[in-house]
Amino acid sequence: MSGIGDDMLVDGADETMRVRFVVNGRKVACEVAPRETLVDCLRNVLELTGTHAGCEMGACGACLVQIDGRAVHSCLMFAVQADGARIDTIEGLSESGVIADLQAEFHRRNALQCGFCTPGMLVNAHELLSQVTRPSREAIRDALSGNYCRCTGYEAIVDAIDAVAKARVEARVEVRSEGGSAT
């Protein structure tokens, strides 16, 4: 058959744009197609496969990452829309240690089975506890209502987040009382 004519190409599909992010504290630049979602860019281009694609419509929470400090569905955003943003994924949050207590408590209580929902759960739990110091179990369940877990039945996840919230409050009280006694 004859060579490929221009009419054989889907318009613009192979054109890419250069975008820059600060991902997990490091500046990165990459070439992405305009139609590429952020989750695909993170997973395929930047090889940050800890962020998962579960439903590709913002319903399951597996793709949650932090963008400029807020939990965002990376499947509902094109990579080009995140140009210039600070993005923190499960890999960066793990390495920086900011969710180490959550991870330890999830581990201790076995608040995960297959682990596919877990990065999104942790991003969401991190966001919740950064906004509400001591959420009730009801409030934790409510906050998790956009994170689908097929394995656990949710209870251990709620327990783990509850325990971390309590421990963080107690740690703060201790710090305060130590500070008080020093003056």
Added chain:
Amino acid sequence: MSAPLTSLDRPNSYIGRSVPRPNAKRLLAGRGRYVSDLRLPRMLHAAFLRSPHAHAKIISIDIEQARALEGVHLVATGADLAKICTPWTGTLDHFKGMTSAPQLPLPLDRVVWAGQAVVAVVAETRAIAEDALELIEVEYEDLLVVVDIDCAREVGTPLVNPGSANNVCFRSQLDSGGVDDVFASAAHVVEEEFSFGRHTAVTLEPRAIVADYDPGSEMLTVHHGTQTPYQFQDLYSRHYGIPEARVRVIATDIGGSFGMKLHVYHEDMAVVGLSILLGRPVKYVADRIESFVSDIHARDHRVRARIALDAKGEILAMDVHDLTAIGAFSTYPRTSVVEGNQVIRLIGAPYRFKNYRAALEVIFQNKVQTSQYRAVGHPIACAVTERLVDMAAAKVGLDPFAIRERNVIADDAYPQTSPTGYRFEALSHQECLRRLHAMMDYDALRAEQADLRKRGVYRGIGIATFVEITNPSPAFYGVGGARISSQDGAIVSLTPTGEVRCLISVTEQGQGTEAIISQIVADQLGLAQEHVKVITGDTEVTPHGGATWACRGAGIGGETALQATRVLKRNILEIAALILQEQPAALDIIDGEVVDAATRQQRLPISEIARIAYFRSDTLPPGTQAQLTVSHHFAPQGYPFAFTNGIQGCSLEVDVETGFIKLLKHFVVEDCGRIINPMLVDEQLRGGVVQGLGAALFEECRYSDTGQLINGSLADYLVPMAMEMPDIVIAHVETPTADTALGAKGCGEAGTAAASACVLNAVNDALTPFGATISTIPITPAKILKALKRF
């Protein structure tokens, strides 16, 4: 006063201990290695064009434009793959008379459900492959569609498989005799028709596969998100004509399976063929819509059943007709009739009656295939039985607990054989009933319910006993001719540094297989658990075995590990005895140290035995050959299945204005024999309960009259989320099986088995003041309002 010492106070006693899973930390750090994450050098991506019709003839396929698109490497049709892949048929010999049409990766001339893959495109990226799909033109000619189960059974109805006499896949009957006579003379007869919606597994990670055929070595490697790598090694070998030793299947981390990922899927078989055609790795990951239209569905049963009782409320007989529609094919290699078979065999299982009759009819239709998904048949058998028992209790004037106490097989009456032929070694219904009654604080719940009713708040309390099939022997698949193993294999080694490595055929999907195997090995050898490494899921390195399905990992895989480790320990102590000039029986191993068995005095670390055996064998007595690697297989013998039992309870509230149901609390008392890790068992039960609650209230694959799935997304198909789920209280009774040294049975299906039955009973209990009843699952708000005649 200190508590008495238990077996858990022994050093290295891990059996019965809640320890976290060693392999979970990596998942928590986003370091899982799922097949969907995998990228291999020169890897290409497959996408599939799917049929928009539920039943149509393929007139022509034009792939020229797609083939010409830049970045496209291959466009393959059914005919292309049929040249290299032999067809498969989803029947088993022990299901006498069952039929199913042969299947190929992609159809040759006819599509039989909407969403069936028709053409495959392989391209540089998934996006390009999907672009190419839009350039393919398929001309179809509509055929008459068979969607509705009643329509499928009518005489003269269109046929799903032209050339067959009707749309029947399989019929089966059980009859212990005397049923008509018992019903004719019974004091009470209660009858109901139940229906159970189609639902599906909805694993968070969809099906994923990377097939990598290397023409140089004529070797096929498949990275496959599956529970059963050995089964697929066998199937890829046989259907593509590659010697088994040249097929390697690797099941790495897998984002949920629940039975769904152990069946043959057309796309997966196609991807293997595409890799063979191209000589390059080919990846395919189903997207969510593809999952909904091509993953197996489950349930979809309509059961008419009646129960006969004497005047005092003793159950005398049951008579059951189960009708189920399974899609256009029976699934390969485990078939689509196992669920129905288990429904009719499990109905009535907790109870003492002897007269039982059941008929099963399995029907083809133009929908995607159904097959085994968590708790196969159990939720249906349980709901039918337990709802009838509740209806009977109301008729006789007994409390739900009282009628069950009167009728369950007594704990001291085992062994027993059910009227359907199941042999029960030892179950604990009476003890479970007592425990549940106390745990629920049943009388207080009833008092509260009565109080609230006066104020117009309608709460319901439901309970459901169940029996679960675990530890299957070859009676499950082997006897039907399927090359699906019921045995497991383990290779246990003492490493040169004195650690232990265990390669085992059971696989991990997050339930904690690797954790419990390391617990068993550490416990049996006498070693800290962190010094045991467990490796699973690679046919090239782990021995052939059944892997993980039907609740066999702990019971069969665990026993395999136990027996293998005992042999390794014996071998280590033989060498230790030579070195220490002792009798092996005078020695033991504690915490990685060989000790004097009587005094527990430390003699020699096992690392020293390893050092001598591996590096200084010259210092051992002549003729000594240390065997520090043990290969061992274990096949279950004795009872064909290790049945477990339990009971669940729930409390819920029905809003009679809106039809909404609020689950308040759920209770489980379960007896899975020896518990290896209580935390993991509880987690299995909770996860199982929530899947059952999803089925009870939310989940249903809904189809249009033309056979289109109309809710194939996670926005439209409702799954249970954290907000709607209750806390779940769990207690255990432990009746170990005497068939194994370990005594463990399965627990993975127990939660799902009875959760929906509990909810069904509780909702009906809540609706009692209105004289309204519900007999279909899922119980949606609209159904509640209809039952209340408010909609």
